[in-house]
Amino acid sequence: MFDNSSNVAISVLDDESDDLGRMRVRARRKRKKLLHRGENGFALRLLKKLLKYWMLLIIIPVVGFLVFEAFIIGTKPGLRVNSQLGTPDEPSQFNLEFNKVDQSTPTLGKDPKSNLNRLDPTSRVIGGVRQRCLKILPPEELEHLDLPMEKDYKDPVNKVLYISESDTYFVGGNTASTQQNSEVMSFNLFTGNQTLHERERSFEVKETMEVHCGFYSSAGGFKITDKDKSYMKACKVVVSTCAFGGGDDLYQPIGMSEASLKKVCYLAFWDEITVRAQELVGHRIGESGFIGKWRVVVVRDLPFSDQRLNGKIPKMLSHRLFPQAEYSIWVDSKSQFRRDPLGVLEALLWRSNFVLAISEHGARGSVYDEAKAVVKKNKATPKEVEVQINQYRKDGLPQDKRFNGKKALSEASIIVRKHTPLTNLLMCLWFNEVVRFTSRDQLSFPYVLWRLKAFEYVNMFPVCTRKDLVNSMGHLRKVKPLQN
Template sequence: MASLRQTLPEYRDTSTPGSIIRSSNDLKFRRGRKFGRVSKLVWVFLVALLFVIYSSMFHVDLPLYDKLESRISLSTTDIFGLGGNVQSGKKPSRKQRAPFFFSNRSDSPCEVAFVESVDDLVEPKETMNFTQFSLGYVDREEKPNGHDTFEPRFGGHQTLDEREKSFSARNQTLHCGFVNAPEGSPSTGFDLDEKDKEYMNTCLIVVSSCIFGSSDFLRRPTRQKIGEYSKSNVCFVMFLDEETMSMLSSEGQVLDDRGNIGLWRIVIVRNLPYTDMRRTGKVPKFLSHRLFPSARYSIWLDSKMRLRTDPMLILEYFLWRNGSEYAISNHYDRHCVWEEVLQNKRLNKYNHSAIDEQFLFYQSDASWFDPVTNLTDVPEGSFIVRAHTPMSNLFSCLWFNEVDRFTSRDQLSFAYTYLKLRRMNPGEPFFLNMFKDCERRALAKLFRHRATELPSPTVL
């Protein structure tokens, strides 16, 4: 069965609020009467202002807010049948959640108890109780008989039956990107130079990031924070497309003799597999085990971040110390999947119909959907630390396949992927470490994306 995903553009609301036109027709009033009327207007304005502030702080129901809520087609009442409260099945009052324009986000990092030096690190010799099995990957798809309109895709054409079986932690061959077209057909994308491939095959520990579509400035890791061992033994790889490389060159960012800009080894990606740059960015984000086949560990950070912590200290703290094989931070503000769905629609992060399609599909899957469970697994997603174990690699492939099939908003599919994997393999643990977001902020400095114009949203 062909993929259900439709390629749908992302957008942001670039509209600006209309101006308020005030009229002044009272110029003939006597001074005293004019002053009295103006005073009354001032008092009305102050009372209204105080009411708005009070409503925002204590979440009082407002007609305007109700109208905004009614425009969200994917509400927790009519689509999920949960009323927004997964535990009780009752619709929560406004006091139980902040309006979408009010955020409890804190930008302050918290203390992270790293070891004093890299010299004190001891890598665990045992693999704990990590699940062991063998994974192979679909590397080529042939044109089905009678399908003249067959279009090769980087993610392949995974059927729903293949998708269901892929969640089992067992010896298997599954779709995981990099699916080549039939002989004689054009490449499906993410083409790399052979010299870059040779270099990447030698990497045992990797720090990677990417910039596609000139969406960010290049932010170099802070050299003073990176030890000599990591500078010599860790691969720092930045994936760029040709457009971004051209932009960086015009800004004075020039490759040295080794093909580096600072600590970053620049790897140019040609023939991007998706027109959606965010979806293309999920390839190096999730599939580091495919890009670096010899690597044992990898650290991913979004291009909006500048690393200022030694990678070896990160591995010890987030993986080795607590026996984890995959570490990712919790979201800084939202801790419920349904709230993340609503927020994506409120802010027009993605086409509403595509989000509806994705979660109607998820709701119908009894292997993960449980109305009495509080679905709190919402990641921030910009910083991921991995051991390349079989279970970690399987989870990464499964998560990528959801992004390939549905929307590129990976925070929407994380909880589904994780819970379905866990429930389909009750005897095979996956050691996931969801750490505090303030710890993520202690590892790297956060910047804003480069300002770009995106298409205006379509009213749905």
């Protein structure tokens, strides 16, 4: 009996032990399961993954950083220069930076002058290959570049006669046969108020053209000193800009060769308002008439109350202001010219036998679309834009966005030209349009080009080429009107 009862007692004890063991195992499994489901479980799993793939986590960022650095160094060197001399700083002072954003206009909260003095080339991808936008000659070739011998252009216009205030004519143009005549003495003669009939006749291209070219009077408009006139008459190649009403600062040209420094004149036209505004920011005209590379010409008795119209005189009528010049490059005051002038002439004119190069519009192609944008942005009144567009529509200007395969609309902040009778005529007629209608010259240039059928003579270069030519800071301050 004792043995049996003892066996039974032991047997029961074993069963209880097994039950307890199974309960403990289930409890451990349950805790483990709950642990994996909870926050601590997620952290443990993440830790295991990190331990497993730690090599990849180190290698991938390192490779990415090396590729990015190689791309920066290989494609976008942001070389800066000494803005006073227009030449690169010493190698130890080179500042390489990657220009990641379009800086053609200042961005909100960003200093617009951060775009100043950059020499890095602008490029774009064509057919899968990255190419420079302005294919300018290398520095060693620029140093030996000179003006080419006179070529016989197939110019439909041989001579331009300007109508004077008294309805007589004086010889225009910039050819050898006319440079010694009265043109030298009459660059600012008033040329009368053009009638609609005279306007229409001015677009009838003939070998000898008789046109109005300059709505300002020698008795009361655009006066400069004899000393400045003498300097200007000696210029063969001109880079010019203007700032009337104190709107913009003067940016020193950079990137030029030593050869260009000896052969090119840099002229900035200011009025007395701009002189005072620039003195406040430390830009004072020296006794020699220069600020850095720029010869500053102070103009008095500006003819128009609209400062935008006054600015069109040096922009469009450089052949009137520089009667001896063979070439001119216009740069808007909001930009810093950063390329060798002779190299620019070679790249945009001589290489392809053009006589005029102008920057195309980046946003729109049609004159009619531009007219809507001008009104929307309050650049001109709806009434004056309507008068201009109705006239163009009446004359048959098409709504095409491209003329002869070229973009119809120009941005016109950079104008590169050879002074020929044809380009002189074109610029005179363009000036007449902005005086008659609105000062928004983007509206009138395609019309004049279309009326003259001069597409084959004009190089409409793309936006990326314009960005290679200049550093753009945008307009800094509002232009002050003339005091009545």
